[in-house]
Amino acid sequence: xxxxxxxxxxxIDRVIxxxxxxxxxxxxxxxDSVRDYPGRGGKRLRPALLIWCCGLLGGDPRRAWGPAxxxxxxxxxxxxxxxxxxxxxxxxxxxxxHCRLRDAVAAxxxxxxxxxAERQGMNFAVLCGDLQQAWANHLLARATESGxxxxxxxxxxxxxxxxxxxxLISGEALDxxxxxxxxxEIDPAEVLEMIRLKTGALLRLxxxxxxxxxxxxxxxxREETRKLGDFAEACGVAFQLxxxxxxxxxxxxxxxxxxGNDLREAKPTVLxxxxxxxxxxxxxxxxxxxxxxxxxxxxxxxLAQVRQWLxxxxxxxxxxxxxxxxxxxxxxxxNTFPPNGYRDNLLEFTDYLTARER
Amino acid sequence: xxxxxxxxxxxIDRVIxxxxxxxxxxxxxxxDSVRDYPGRGGKRLRPALLIWCCGLLGGDPRRAWGPAxxxxxxxxxxxxxxxxxxxxxxxxxxxxxHCRLRDAVAAxxxxxxxxxAERQGMNFAVLCGDLQQAWANHLLARATESGxxxxxxxxxxxxxxxxxxxxLISGEALDxxxxxxxxxEIDPAEVLEMIRLKTGALLRLxxxxxxxxxxxxxxxxREETRKLGDFAEACGVAFQLxxxxxxxxxxxxxxxxxxGNDLREAKPTVLxxxxxxxxxxxxxxxxxxxxxxxxxxxxxxxLAQVRQWLxxxxxxxxxxxxxxxxxxxxxxxxNTFPPNGYRDNLLEFTDYLTARER
Numbered sequence: 001x002x003x004x005x006x007x008x009x010x011x012i013d014r015v016i017x018x019x020x021x022x023x024x025x026x027x028x029x030x031x032d033s034v035r036d037y038p039g040r041g042g043k044r045l046r047p048a049l050l051i052w053c054c055g056l057l058g059g060d061p062r063r064a065w066g067p068a069x070x071x072x073x074x075x076x077x078x079x080x081x082x083x084x085x086x087x088x089x090x091x092x093x094x095x096x097x098h099c100r101l102r103d104a105v106a107a108x109x110x111x112x113x114x115x116x117a118e119r120q121g122m123n124f125a126v127l128c129g130d131l132q133q134a135w136a137n138h139l140l141a142r143a144t145e146s147g148x149x150x151x152x153x154x155x156x157x158x159x160x161x162x163x164x165x166x167x168l169i170s171g172e173a174l175d176x177x178x179x180x181x182x183x184x185e186i187d188p189a190e191v192l193e194m195i196r197l198k199t200g201a202l203l204r205l206x207x208x209x210x211x212x213x214x215x216x217x218x219x220x221x222r223e224e225t226r227k228l229g230d231f232a233e234a235c236g237v238a239f240q241l242x243x244x245x246x247x248x249x250x251x252x253x254x255x256x257x258x259x260g261n262d263l264r265e266a267k268p269t270v271l272x273x274x275x276x277x278x279x280x281x282x283x284x285x286x287x288x289x290x291x292x293x294x295x296x297x298x299x300x301x302x303l304a305q306v307r308q309w310l311x312x313x314x315x316x317x318x319x320x321x322x323x324x325x326x327x328x329x330x331x332x333x334x335n336t337f338p339p340n341g342y343r344d345n346l347l348e349f350t351d352y353l354t355a356r357e358r
Numbered sequence: 359x360x361x362x363x364x365x366x367x368x369x370i371d372r373v374i375x376x377x378x379x380x381x382x383x384x385x386x387x388x389x390d391s392v393r394d395y396p397g398r399g400g401k402r403l404r405p406a407l408l409i410w411c412c413g414l415l416g417g418d419p420r421r422a423w424g425p426a427x428x429x430x431x432x433x434x435x436x437x438x439x440x441x442x443x444x445x446x447x448x449x450x451x452x453x454x455x456h457c458r459l460r461d462a463v464a465a466x467x468x469x470x471x472x473x474x475a476e477r478q479g480m481n482f483a484v485l486c487g488d489l490q491q492a493w494a495n496h497l498l499a500r501a502t503e504s505g506x507x508x509x510x511x512x513x514x515x516x517x518x519x520x521x522x523x524x525x526l527i528s529g530e531a532l533d534x535x536x537x538x539x540x541x542x543e544i545d546p547a548e549v550l551e552m553i554r555l556k557t558g559a560l561l562r563l564x565x566x567x568x569x570x571x572x573x574x575x576x577x578x579x580r581e582e583t584r585k586l587g588d589f590a591e592a593c594g595v596a597f598q599l600x601x602x603x604x605x606x607x608x609x610x611x612x613x614x615x616x617x618g619n620d621l622r623e624a625k626p627t628v629l630x631x632x633x634x635x636x637x638x639x640x641x642x643x644x645x646x647x648x649x650x651x652x653x654x655x656x657x658x659x660x661l662a663q664v665r666q667w668l669x670x671x672x673x674x675x676x677x678x679x680x681x682x683x684x685x686x687x688x689x690x691x692x693n694t695f696p697p698n699g700y701r702d703n704l705l706e707f708t709d710y711l712t713a714r715e716r
Binding site: 030082105109110112123130135137138150158161164180 | 441443478481482488492509515516
């Protein structure tokens with residue numbers, strides 16, 4: 001799978017770099033910003049999912065590159081706006097869009113000072129994401145050129161607004177809204193729904209578009225399309241549950257981020273919320289007291305203690321079991337299709353997302 | 359025309375209010391926000407332009423309501439993001455989206471305090487505009503249901519990204535970028551290009567979509583489509599030149615806003631920049647000194663003096679002449695089409711946009 005993934009990434013890098021849509025964007029520093037995230041490379045997991053779902057159903061992958069690039073650019077605009085919302089300064093080791101735009105506004109010929117440059121950097125980053133959203137739609141609308149029926153393309157565009165737009169953005173908004181409430185007032189089911197929307201919907205879109213290209217039919221109720229959508233959504237939710245699990249139980253050197261961050265930020269993960277439901281009143285109080293502390297207080301001793309609490313109340317096991325169940329569901333859905341190389345890739349992709357250590 | 363405009367507005371209000379896309383948006387306060395601006399009514403000039411261009415070419419207006427609603431919702435998402443960028447508090451006498459969302463975040467169950475509520479209100483307003491952009495695309499993608507060919511719909515969606523997305527957002531970005539530079543360093547041609555993109559592109563889109571619906575063909579190079587696009591763009595640029603002219607020479611009681619605002623904000627209008635080019639060095643210095651002052655200093659005497667400077671150097675006349683020329687071009691383009699009631703509406707629309715007093 002990893003070699004196949006690298007092939008997809010190389011091809012998608014090229015499709016995105018060669019697409020002419022951004023060329024006439026003004027001013028020039030905004031044009032550069034629109035191309036920035038989509039050009040930063042990365043694993044291109046969503047395009048691979050789309051291409052392989054298309055191939056699984058015997059479709060011609062050459063017809064799928066435009067839609068695959070569209071889903072990747074779509075993913076990138078959501079990152080640009082997420083980074084504004086989270087006020088993040090770094091993405092993949094490089095300054096975020098609004099930080100780079102802040103620096104552009106602070107330089108010639110604008111020479112804005114600190115606070116104003118900061119504000120205008122955010123403003124331009126809002127517009128950068130808006131432009132990328134239009135670019136993604138344009139990439140998909142152009143898929144008629146590769147021989148797909150216009151009915152398929154119009155239906156795929158409609159589905160992109162429903163899943164990539166309505167569902168994903170609702171998920172992002174729920175995530176922000178959840179972060180503003182005390183964890184003990186949140187039902188774990190609310191978090192699961194947020195994950196399904198924020199992470200699951202775009203993977204579902206990628207899989208469905210792959211099926212739509214293969215079938216040259218955009219009806220989301222087609223059995224193959226629905227099954228591959230369900231498969232991808234299950235992978236997405238399992239991926240996020242695993243991510244939250246590794247955030248506490250993972251190996252810091254493998255993860256490349258500090259274990260304990262989720263506790264410091266009081267991130268309402270399913271793992272934490274389930275523990276708050278299952279634990280004794282005493283442990284519950286201790287767990288709540290372990291949130292929102294200064295970074296220096298997350299000593300190996302405190303983290304070991306939190307891990308023990310999460311294990312003893314059964315929350316850790318319960319989340320790990322959910323993750324395994326979702327992965328099994330995803331594999332079972334894939335196994336209803338006849339075997340081919342694409343199916344092998346997708347099965348390996350499932351393990352990669354749901355059983356990873358980093 | 360005004361009765362026909364009211365009919366369009368009433369029908370568009372209904373199409374937008376009844377569309378199901380926003381129903382499943384979460385959380386509920388964000389769903390309300392997505393419906394807010396598009397539901398506030400208003401003149402619905404862009405839908406009228408689209409419907410009438412369709413009718414001018416003998417098209418069935420019933421096929422045009424979906425695209426007309428799409429253009430109106432598109433216009434509204436750009437307003438939501440514009441209001442964030444300008445930090446405006448009021449739109450049509452009602453709090454702006456980010457202000458309403460700030461209040462939602464300050465209330466139960468979030469109870470965020472002032473600064474944090476402000477920040478999160480902006481964040482949710484970014485997502486509100488993103489959702490409306492997806493909604494607009496969805497409305498257009500659904501136009502296949504009214505009997506349009508899928509080729510037409512896919513092509514129309516592509517054009518919406520080029521004009522409503524790339525061109526309009528570039529115009530908005532240029533507007534922000536221009537506001538960060540000293541007026542004396544700006545070429546009036548840069549401002550004209552900004553206006554063409556920011557105001558002209560969406561009117562061009564509305565007119566082109568009307569033609570595409572009538573012809574059931576999305577090729578933007580079709581002669582009727584191109585001509586109606588040129589007509590609408592000319593109206594848009596003339597409208598904005600007139601707006602800037604009225605900002606200095608208009609009647610405050612008719613306009614409902616303070617004459618002098620543009621000077622206080624040092625808005626780089628074509629009118630001001632042309633005066634800076636044409637005036638004597640002394641008057642040029644005086645004009646520059648009349649910018650960026652506290653509101654109380656814009657006395658009737660100072661404003662009368664500025665008006666005299668703008669007239670004496672020929673800038674006022676030159677901008678008024680440009681406006682007349684664009685209106686004449688728009689009318690001439692319309693008059694190449696056989697007369698019907700829709701053409702009468704469009705001719706009156708041209709006068710309404712380019713010769714208004716308020």
